[in-house]
Amino acid sequence: MGRAPCCDKASVKRGPWSPEEDELLRSYVRSHGAVSNWIALPQKAGLNRCGKSCRLRWLNYLRPDIKHGGYTEQEDMVICSLYNSIGSRWSIIASKLPGRTDNDVKNYWNTKLKKKAMAMHHQQQHYHHHGTAGRGHARAATIATPPPAPQSQCASYMQPSPASASSAVTTASGDAASFGAMYSPSHQAAPLGHYNVNAAAPLAEFSAMPTPAAANSWAINMAFEDMFLPELVGGGDFSQADLFGGFGASLLQAQDSRAQSSLQELSACYFPNAQAEMWAAAADHVNVKSPGAGLCPSLT
Protein backbone atom coordinates (compact mmCIF):
# COMPACT_ATOMS: atom_id res chain seq x y z
CA MET A 1 0.00 0.00 0.00
CA GLY A 2 2.28 2.64 -1.21
CA ARG A 3 1.76 6.06 -2.55
CA ALA A 4 1.91 6.51 -6.27
CA PRO A 5 5.22 8.06 -7.27
CA CYS A 6 5.08 11.76 -8.03
CA CYS A 7 6.87 11.19 -11.30
CA ASP A 8 8.31 8.46 -13.45
CA LYS A 9 11.58 7.92 -11.69
CA ALA A 10 12.95 5.90 -14.56
CA SER A 11 12.65 8.77 -16.99
CA VAL A 12 13.89 11.67 -14.86
CA LYS A 13 17.45 12.47 -14.01
CA ARG A 14 18.55 11.86 -10.46
CA GLY A 15 21.63 12.55 -8.44
CA PRO A 16 23.74 15.69 -8.23
CA TRP A 17 22.64 18.78 -10.11
CA SER A 18 24.78 20.20 -12.87
CA PRO A 19 25.50 23.95 -13.10
CA GLU A 20 23.37 24.06 -16.24
CA GLU A 21 20.39 22.58 -14.44
CA ASP A 22 20.89 24.98 -11.56
CA GLU A 23 20.86 27.88 -13.98
CA LEU A 24 17.71 26.65 -15.69
CA LEU A 25 15.90 26.37 -12.40
CA ARG A 26 17.25 29.64 -11.10
CA SER A 27 16.28 31.58 -14.18
CA TYR A 28 12.83 30.03 -14.26
CA VAL A 29 12.13 31.00 -10.66
CA ARG A 30 13.55 34.46 -11.24
CA SER A 31 11.31 35.08 -14.19
CA HIS A 32 8.17 33.50 -12.76
CA GLY A 33 8.42 34.39 -9.10
CA ALA A 34 7.06 32.10 -6.40
CA VAL A 35 6.44 28.63 -7.75
CA SER A 36 2.85 27.54 -7.36
CA ASN A 37 3.20 24.10 -8.86
CA TRP A 38 6.48 22.31 -8.47
CA ILE A 39 5.24 19.20 -10.20
CA ALA A 40 4.64 21.14 -13.39
CA LEU A 41 7.83 23.16 -13.12
CA PRO A 42 10.34 20.73 -14.64
CA GLN A 43 8.52 20.61 -17.96
CA LYS A 44 8.04 24.36 -18.08
CA ALA A 45 11.62 25.05 -17.14
CA GLY A 46 13.04 22.47 -19.49
CA LEU A 47 14.40 20.29 -16.75
CA ASN A 48 14.42 16.53 -16.81
CA ARG A 49 13.93 16.33 -13.05
CA CYS A 50 11.28 15.35 -10.58
CA GLY A 51 9.31 18.31 -9.26
CA LYS A 52 10.13 17.40 -5.71
CA SER A 53 13.78 17.35 -6.58
CA CYS A 54 13.48 20.83 -8.12
CA ARG A 55 11.75 22.16 -5.06
CA LEU A 56 14.38 20.70 -2.77
CA ARG A 57 17.21 22.01 -4.87
CA TRP A 58 15.75 25.49 -4.84
CA LEU A 59 14.90 25.57 -1.16
CA ASN A 60 18.11 24.02 0.09
CA TYR A 61 20.66 25.38 -2.30
CA LEU A 62 19.66 27.88 -4.96
CA ARG A 63 17.54 30.28 -2.97
CA PRO A 64 19.41 33.59 -2.91
CA ASP A 65 19.30 34.10 0.86
CA ILE A 66 20.79 30.73 1.74
CA LYS A 67 23.79 30.60 4.04
CA HIS A 68 26.08 27.61 4.09
CA GLY A 69 28.29 26.64 6.99
CA GLY A 70 29.81 29.16 9.35
CA TYR A 71 27.35 28.64 12.16
CA THR A 72 27.68 31.21 14.89
CA GLU A 73 27.69 30.61 18.60
CA GLN A 74 24.29 32.22 18.77
CA GLU A 75 22.90 29.89 16.15
CA ASP A 76 24.35 26.91 18.00
CA MET A 77 22.57 28.11 21.07
CA VAL A 78 19.23 28.45 19.34
CA ILE A 79 19.50 25.03 17.77
CA CYS A 80 20.41 23.37 21.05
CA SER A 81 17.75 25.20 22.94
CA LEU A 82 15.00 24.38 20.51
CA TYR A 83 16.12 20.82 19.96
CA ASN A 84 15.93 20.24 23.66
CA SER A 85 12.60 21.94 23.81
CA ILE A 86 10.75 20.64 20.78
CA GLY A 87 12.89 17.82 19.44
CA SER A 88 13.76 17.29 15.82
CA ARG A 89 11.33 19.78 14.38
CA TRP A 90 13.94 21.02 11.97
CA SER A 91 11.67 23.26 9.96
CA ILE A 92 10.65 25.14 13.09
CA ILE A 93 14.22 25.38 14.29
CA ALA A 94 15.40 26.54 10.87
CA SER A 95 12.69 29.18 10.80
CA LYS A 96 14.45 30.86 13.70
CA LEU A 97 17.70 30.98 11.79
CA PRO A 98 17.60 33.28 8.77
CA GLY A 99 19.24 31.80 5.73
CA ARG A 100 19.31 28.30 7.18
CA THR A 101 17.28 25.41 5.86
CA ASP A 102 15.85 22.53 7.77
CA ASN A 103 18.10 20.17 5.87
CA ASP A 104 21.15 22.23 6.67
CA VAL A 105 20.29 22.52 10.34
CA LYS A 106 19.55 18.83 10.52
CA ASN A 107 22.87 17.94 8.91
CA TYR A 108 24.72 20.36 11.12
CA TRP A 109 23.13 18.90 14.21
CA ASN A 110 23.71 15.29 13.22
CA THR A 111 27.30 15.75 12.17
CA LYS A 112 28.69 18.37 14.50
CA LEU A 113 26.52 20.02 17.06
CA LYS A 114 25.18 16.86 18.63
CA LYS A 115 28.68 15.68 19.41
CA LYS A 116 29.58 19.06 20.75
CA ALA A 117 26.52 19.06 22.94
CA MET A 118 27.12 15.55 24.19
CA ALA A 119 30.69 16.37 25.05
CA MET A 120 29.62 19.42 26.97
CA HIS A 121 26.88 17.51 28.69
CA HIS A 122 29.26 14.84 29.89
CA GLN A 123 31.69 17.48 30.98
CA GLN A 124 28.94 19.10 32.99
CA GLN A 125 27.81 15.81 34.51
CA HIS A 126 31.35 15.18 35.57
CA TYR A 127 31.42 18.55 37.21
CA HIS A 128 28.10 17.85 38.93
CA HIS A 129 29.44 14.66 40.42
CA HIS A 130 32.72 16.09 41.51
CA GLY A 131 32.22 19.77 41.87
CA THR A 132 29.00 20.23 43.81
CA ALA A 133 27.23 18.81 46.83
CA GLY A 134 24.48 17.55 44.56
CA ARG A 135 21.16 18.59 43.15
CA GLY A 136 19.45 21.25 45.15
CA HIS A 137 22.57 22.17 47.01
CA ALA A 138 24.51 23.66 44.22
CA ARG A 139 23.61 27.18 45.11
CA ALA A 140 25.33 26.75 48.41
CA ALA A 141 28.26 24.93 46.98
CA THR A 142 31.61 26.57 46.99
CA ILE A 143 32.59 27.80 43.57
CA ALA A 144 35.91 26.18 43.13
CA THR A 145 36.16 25.96 39.38
CA PRO A 146 35.69 28.53 36.66
CA PRO A 147 32.72 28.09 34.35
CA PRO A 148 33.13 25.99 31.25
CA ALA A 149 34.38 27.96 28.33
CA PRO A 150 31.40 29.44 26.52
CA GLN A 151 32.45 27.97 23.21
CA SER A 152 29.31 25.89 23.38
CA GLN A 153 26.18 26.71 25.26
CA CYS A 154 24.58 23.42 24.36
CA ALA A 155 25.02 21.44 27.52
CA SER A 156 22.90 23.78 29.54
CA TYR A 157 20.00 23.22 27.19
CA MET A 158 20.25 19.51 27.28
CA GLN A 159 17.80 19.00 30.04
CA PRO A 160 14.95 16.50 30.15
CA SER A 161 12.06 17.30 27.97
CA PRO A 162 9.04 15.33 26.88
CA ALA A 163 9.57 16.51 23.36
CA SER A 164 13.03 15.09 23.03
CA ALA A 165 11.98 11.97 24.89
CA SER A 166 9.11 11.57 22.51
CA SER A 167 11.24 11.98 19.46
CA ALA A 168 13.67 9.55 20.97
CA VAL A 169 10.99 6.91 21.12
CA THR A 170 10.07 7.25 17.51
CA THR A 171 13.41 7.98 15.93
CA ALA A 172 14.88 5.14 14.01
CA SER A 173 18.37 6.55 13.89
CA GLY A 174 19.31 5.38 17.35
CA ASP A 175 21.42 8.44 17.96
CA ALA A 176 18.56 10.51 19.13
CA ALA A 177 17.18 7.53 20.96
CA SER A 178 20.26 7.13 23.09
CA PHE A 179 20.45 10.85 23.47
CA GLY A 180 16.88 11.09 24.64
CA ALA A 181 17.34 8.17 26.95
CA MET A 182 19.83 10.19 28.91
CA TYR A 183 16.98 12.12 30.39
CA SER A 184 14.36 11.14 32.86
CA PRO A 185 10.78 11.55 31.69
CA SER A 186 9.80 12.49 35.18
CA HIS A 187 8.38 15.89 34.36
CA GLN A 188 5.36 14.82 32.41
CA ALA A 189 2.86 17.00 34.23
CA ALA A 190 2.10 19.32 31.40
CA PRO A 191 0.99 22.84 32.08
CA LEU A 192 -1.81 23.05 29.57
CA GLY A 193 -3.55 26.16 28.55
CA HIS A 194 -4.24 28.50 25.73
CA TYR A 195 -1.46 28.80 23.26
CA ASN A 196 -0.76 31.78 21.20
CA VAL A 197 2.47 31.15 19.50
CA ASN A 198 4.13 33.72 17.38
CA ALA A 199 6.80 31.61 15.82
CA ALA A 200 7.91 33.74 12.94
CA ALA A 201 10.60 35.68 14.70
CA PRO A 202 13.98 35.00 13.21
CA LEU A 203 17.21 35.20 15.08
CA ALA A 204 18.33 38.04 12.88
CA GLU A 205 16.46 40.35 15.17
CA PHE A 206 18.77 39.32 17.94
CA SER A 207 21.60 40.73 15.95
CA ALA A 208 19.70 43.94 15.52
CA MET A 209 19.39 44.30 19.26
CA PRO A 210 21.94 46.47 20.98
CA THR A 211 24.12 44.14 22.96
CA PRO A 212 25.05 45.49 26.36
CA ALA A 213 28.67 45.02 27.22
CA ALA A 214 27.78 42.86 30.18
CA ALA A 215 25.43 40.67 28.19
CA ASN A 216 27.95 38.02 27.33
CA SER A 217 26.95 34.55 26.28
CA TRP A 218 26.12 33.57 29.84
CA ALA A 219 23.49 36.22 30.08
CA ILE A 220 22.07 35.17 26.75
CA ASN A 221 22.21 31.64 27.97
CA MET A 222 20.26 32.67 31.01
CA ALA A 223 17.56 34.22 28.88
CA PHE A 224 17.07 31.00 26.95
CA GLU A 225 16.99 29.02 30.14
CA ASP A 226 14.27 31.24 31.44
CA MET A 227 12.38 30.54 28.29
CA PHE A 228 12.53 26.83 28.19
CA LEU A 229 13.42 25.49 31.55
CA PRO A 230 10.91 26.49 34.19
CA GLU A 231 8.61 23.62 33.25
CA LEU A 232 11.47 21.29 32.68
CA VAL A 233 12.92 21.72 36.10
CA GLY A 234 9.71 20.62 37.74
CA GLY A 235 8.43 23.35 39.95
CA GLY A 236 11.58 25.05 40.94
CA ASP A 237 13.44 22.52 43.06
CA PHE A 238 16.05 22.46 40.38
CA SER A 239 17.99 25.62 40.77
CA GLN A 240 19.58 27.67 38.06
CA ALA A 241 22.79 26.98 39.83
CA ASP A 242 22.23 23.34 38.88
CA LEU A 243 21.75 24.29 35.31
CA PHE A 244 25.06 26.02 35.23
CA GLY A 245 26.84 23.35 37.11
CA GLY A 246 27.01 25.41 40.25
CA PHE A 247 29.05 28.27 39.01
CA GLY A 248 26.67 29.89 36.60
CA ALA A 249 24.54 31.52 39.24
CA SER A 250 27.37 33.42 40.75
CA LEU A 251 28.56 34.40 37.37
CA LEU A 252 25.14 35.63 36.50
CA GLN A 253 24.96 37.64 39.62
CA ALA A 254 27.87 39.54 38.27
CA GLN A 255 25.96 40.36 35.13
CA ASP A 256 24.36 43.67 34.58
CA SER A 257 20.77 43.14 35.65
CA ARG A 258 19.40 45.36 32.94
CA ALA A 259 21.18 43.35 30.31
CA GLN A 260 19.69 40.19 31.73
CA SER A 261 16.19 41.52 31.86
CA SER A 262 16.30 42.89 28.37
CA LEU A 263 17.49 39.59 27.03
CA GLN A 264 14.86 37.75 29.00
CA GLU A 265 12.20 40.00 27.59
CA LEU A 266 13.57 39.43 24.14
CA SER A 267 13.47 35.69 24.60
CA ALA A 268 9.97 35.70 25.96
CA CYS A 269 8.91 37.78 23.02
CA TYR A 270 10.45 35.55 20.41
CA PHE A 271 9.56 32.17 21.85
CA PRO A 272 6.64 32.95 24.10
CA ASN A 273 4.90 29.62 24.38
CA ALA A 274 6.85 27.11 22.40
CA GLN A 275 7.54 25.04 25.47
CA ALA A 276 3.97 25.01 26.69
CA GLU A 277 2.82 24.09 23.24
CA MET A 278 5.08 21.15 23.02
CA TRP A 279 4.08 20.03 26.49
CA ALA A 280 0.52 20.00 25.35
CA ALA A 281 1.43 18.02 22.27
CA ALA A 282 3.39 15.60 24.40
CA ALA A 283 0.52 15.18 26.80
CA ASP A 284 -1.88 14.48 23.98
CA HIS A 285 0.40 12.09 22.17
CA VAL A 286 2.49 10.30 24.68
CA ASN A 287 5.12 8.24 22.87
CA VAL A 288 3.52 9.05 19.57
CA LYS A 289 5.17 11.38 17.20
CA SER A 290 2.53 13.50 15.66
CA PRO A 291 3.86 16.18 13.36
CA GLY A 292 1.71 19.20 13.61
CA ALA A 293 -0.48 17.80 16.33
CA GLY A 294 -0.77 20.20 19.21
CA LEU A 295 0.90 22.94 17.29
CA CYS A 296 -0.89 26.05 16.35
CA PRO A 297 -1.04 26.78 12.63
CA SER A 298 1.67 29.37 12.82
CA LEU A 299 4.15 26.70 13.70
CA THR A 300 3.28 24.25 11.00
Added chain:
DNA sequence: AACTGCACCAACCGCGTGGAT
Protein backbone atom coordinates in the same frame (compact mmCIF):
# COMPACT_ATOMS: atom_id res chain seq x y z
C1' DA B 1 51.24 5.36 -3.26
C1' DA B 2 47.43 2.54 -1.80
C1' DC B 3 44.07 1.47 1.29
C1' DT B 4 40.67 2.24 4.94
C1' DG B 5 37.65 4.60 7.90
C1' DC B 6 35.28 8.61 8.89
C1' DA B 7 32.91 13.07 8.35
C1' DC B 8 30.21 15.83 5.74
C1' DC B 9 26.32 17.09 3.02
C1' DA B 10 23.31 16.93 -1.09
C1' DA B 11 19.71 14.34 -2.48
C1' DC B 12 16.23 10.87 -2.06
C1' DC B 13 12.27 8.48 0.07
C1' DG B 14 7.98 7.84 2.20
C1' DC B 15 4.48 9.67 4.95
C1' DG B 16 1.23 13.15 6.99
C1' DT B 17 -1.42 17.11 6.01
C1' DG B 18 -4.52 20.11 3.89
C1' DG B 19 -6.81 22.14 -0.06
C1' DA B 20 -9.59 21.21 -4.10
C1' DT B 21 -13.04 18.63 -6.30
Added chain:
DNA sequence: GATCCACGCGGTTGGTGCAGT
Protein backbone atom coordinates in the same frame (compact mmCIF):
# COMPACT_ATOMS: atom_id res chain seq x y z
C1' DG C 1 -17.77 12.51 3.50
C1' DA C 2 -14.56 10.47 0.10
C1' DT C 3 -10.95 10.89 -2.96
C1' DC C 4 -7.16 12.95 -5.32
C1' DC C 5 -3.12 15.57 -5.51
C1' DA C 6 0.67 18.61 -4.31
C1' DC C 7 3.31 20.30 -0.61
C1' DG C 8 6.20 20.03 3.32
C1' DC C 9 8.60 17.48 6.61
C1' DG C 10 11.85 14.32 8.94
C1' DG C 11 14.63 10.20 8.40
C1' DT C 12 17.87 7.99 5.66
C1' DT C 13 21.16 7.05 1.96
C1' DG C 14 25.00 7.50 -1.06
C1' DG C 15 28.79 10.07 -3.06
C1' DT C 16 32.84 12.68 -2.16
C1' DG C 17 36.82 14.26 0.08
C1' DC C 18 40.03 14.09 3.80
C1' DA C 19 42.92 12.13 7.42
C1' DG C 20 45.24 8.37 9.26
C1' DT C 21 47.80 4.09 8.64
